[in-house]
Amino acid sequence: MVWAGAAVYLLMVGLLVGGAPRASGTVHGAGALLAASLLAGAVRRAPLPALGLALLGSTAVVVGPPTSAHESPAAAYQGEFLSYLAVDVVLGFVVATRARRPAVVAVAVSFAVQLLVTGLFAHGDNLTVNGLIALLAMAASCTAGLLARERREHAAALRTQEVAEAVTAERLRIARELHDMVAHSIGIIAIQAGVGSRVIRTQPAEAREALSAIEATSRETLSGLRRTLVSLRQADRGAAAVAPLPGLADIERLAAATADAGVRVEVRHSGDQRPLPADIDLSAYRIVQEALTNVVRHAGTGQCRVTIDHGDEELSVEITDDGRGGTGNGSGHGFGLIGMRERVALLGGHLSAGPRPEGGFRVTARLPLPARVGVAR
Missing domain, CATH: 1.25.40 (Serine Threonine Protein Phosphatase 5, Tetratricopeptide repeat)
Known part of the structure; x- marks a missing residue:
């Protein structure tokens, strides 16, 4: 033609x-x-x-x-x-x-x-x-x-630039997810393994509890990794459903796992608790998870407090401990604080982390909330 x-x-x-x-x-x-x-x-x-x-x-x-x-x-x-x-x-x-x-x-x-x-x-x-x-x-x-x-x-x-930026953003997101999920679990496993190795001959019951905690944490981590890999392999949103992502509703379970590692966590809620957008809910959970990981690994204390305030315009999450404190920039904590700052910045919020005047360390994240959301995640 x-x-x-x-x-x-x-x-x-x-x-x-x-x-x-x-x-x-x-x-x-x-x-x-x-x-x-x-x-x-x-x-x-x-x-x-x-x-x-x-x-x-x-x-x-x-x-x-x-x-x-x-x-x-x-x-x-x-x-x-x-x-x-x-x-x-x-x-x-x-x-x-x-x-x-x-x-x-x-x-x-x-x-x-x-x-x-x-x-x-x-x-x-x-x-x-x-x-x-x-x-x-x-x-x-x-x-x-x-x-x-x-x-x-x-x-x-x-x-081309947009594609490169999207790829970089996705790589950073995956890196944050893997770090926040694996670092917490590996920290607990390392502590429990140390406890078990010290008391395996003198206190067999405590050694068995440590091994049970290691097994449970390992299975949970493996499930999270599998969920992440499956979500990455999904060709479209209509693919087979995977397990839901964690959120603030899972904080009590996270606190229990942290207590097994030797740090008792006191969780306080204030304000009107309501369903949150998925990205805010997941980011708040990951921030608490990473902060508790740092307490377990660096604070040298047996207790800490998590305060969650559901405000009308923002969600405030604060994690405090009375341990050894740390550097103001968090350089000694690897990529943990960097990942938290990136999460908060993507949501337009504010993060502060540093030693407290009275001793210990404080991490505070403020995440802006949209108008009242009536649909659950």
């Missing part, structure tokens, strides 16, 4: 070339310009061959028909200009879509042919003016093609 249009174009050019000699150059040029519309399909599929056909047809129309004796030089040049106008349009498309080297060759060939034909068939003093007009028309088409190319390349670069 594409090349059928090209064949019809050549047929139309043949009719124009063999037409009545009394027709003016303007009529021949307009006919060539209209006939070039038949090359639209070929221009999309094969711009360079289409440019060659347009250049051949336009040149044949300009050179072929005999000039009427009564035709003015201006009318003759109008025919030349209209004939090559289609070539300039195709040339602009070539510049916009083809590689740089083929585009430069196409521009050079088109300019040479038009300059040669204009020079041979211009009338008297019109040679310079006609050549200048043809050059300006070609420059305009090439400029339009270059602008279209730059716009397309800029859009492609933006899409």
Whole structure:
């Protein structure tokens, strides 16, 4: 179908070339310009061959028909200009879509042919003016093609940047999830393993409890890892359902697991407890989980307190302990505080973490809440 249009174009050019000699150059040029519309399909599929056909047809129309004796030089040049106008349009498309080297060759060939034909068939003093007009028309088409190319390349670069940023954000999200989930469990397992190894001969009952805690924590961690991997492998949201993500409703279970590691956790709730958006609920849970992990690993204390305040406009989570405290920037806690700050920043909240004047360490996260949510997660 594409090349059928090209064949019809050549047929139309043949009719124009063999037409009545009394027709003016303007009529021949307009006919060539209209006939070039038949090359639209070929221009999309094969711009360079289409440019060659347009250049051949336009040149044949300009050179072929005999000039009427009564035709003015201006009318003759109008025919030349209209004939090559289609070539300039195709040339602009070539510049916009083809590689740089083929585009430069196409521009050079088109300019040479038009300059040669204009020079041979211009009338008297019109040679310079006609050549200048043809050059300006070609420059305009090439400029339009270059602008279209730059716009397309800029859009492609933006899409590439967006994809890269999305990939980076997803990698950071996965890293935070894995760190918050694994670090807490591994910390508890390490402590329980140490306790079990010390009392396995003198206190077998406590050793069995430590081993039971290690088994339960390991199974829970394995379940969380499996849930994460399954969610990553899901091709779409309609895939098989997985276990729900943890939230503030699971804080008591988290506190119990932390107590098995030797740190008793006192949980306090205040305000109007209500269903929260999934991202806020999960982030609040992960912040508490990471803070408790740091207490177990670094504080050197046997107790801490978790305060959760459900305000009208924000959710406040505070974890305090009376242990050894720590550095204000949290550099000694690896990526834990970094992950917490990233979570809070993504939700537009505020996180503060540092030693307390009276001793110990405090982590406070304030997460803004949307309007009252009546639908549970």
